[in-house]
Amino acid sequence: MLSINDKHIDFFQSVYDVVRLIPEGRVTSYGAIARYLGAPRSSRMVGWAMNAAHTQSGVPAQRVVNRNGLLTGKAHFSTPTQMEELLEAEGIQVKDDRIVNFKEIFWDPSIELEL
DNA sequence: AGTTTGACGCCTA
DNA sequence: ATAGGCGCCAAAC
Numbered sequence: 391m392l393s394i395n396d397k398h399i400d401f402f403q404s405v406y407d408v409v410r411l412i413p414e415g416r417v418t419s420y421g422a423i424a425r426y427l428g429a430p431r432s433s434r435m436v437g438w439a440m441n442a443a444h445t446q447s448g449v450p451a452q453r454v455v456n457r458n459g460l461l462t463g464k465a466h467f468s469t470p471t472q473m474e475e476l477l478e479a480e481g482i483q484v485k486d487d488r489i490v491n492f493k494e495i496f497w498d499p500s501i502e503l504e505l
Numbered sequence: 506a507g508t509t510t511g512a513c514g515c516c517t518a
Numbered sequence: 519a520t521a522g523g524c525g526c527c528a529a530a531c
Contacts, residue, residue, distance in 0.1 A: 401528085420513050424526095431526045433513040438528065440512050456513060463512030 401427070405439040406446050408499050412453040415480045416497035417489060419457045426499040441466065452476040459492030 408423050420436040429435065436454075440463060443451045452473045456462045464473035464487065474484040483490035 421515090424513085429526080431514080432528095433526085434511060435513095435527055437512045441529095443512085451512080454512075457515090461512090466512055 401429075401435055402439040402442060405436050406443060406449050409440075409443070409449050409451065409454055411499065411503070412450060412497055414450075415482060416495050417453045417455055417459070417477075417482065417492065418497045418499060419455060421457050422496075422498045422500060423454070426503070437463075450476075453480075453497075455489060455492075459489040459496075461487045461489070 404427050405423060408426060409418075412418055420433040420440075421430075423436045424430060424433040427436075440451055440454060443449045444466070451463065452461075452467070454463065461473050461477075461484065464470060467473045467476075474487070477484050477489070482495060489495070
């Protein structure tokens, strides 16, 4: 699925690129990433891309949650507690698989990177 | 080649 | 507030 043409950059690669830009201590949602990539209705693709995120390096997958601030992807980490542990290590409070103050630490690429 | 399934989001009842 | 349906695109069956 590699492409030699720059015209259509891999969707996966683009997702990883955005995720890498998420500042420490901040989080974003699948929908926000999809919207930033120009596919507002394709949040599922972001999720699919994240499925293979662990194969990439420098991709803080724990900073990507669903629009409710729920750690929906925690099952895909090494251990069921890995995700929240990583988040808490960055100063993000997690309560019952949900990010506390989600609205405050939310980082929207389409806004933060609009310039 | 048709069907099912996602680490989702949004609208409607 | 909760539940269910549809959309959207790619990969696995």
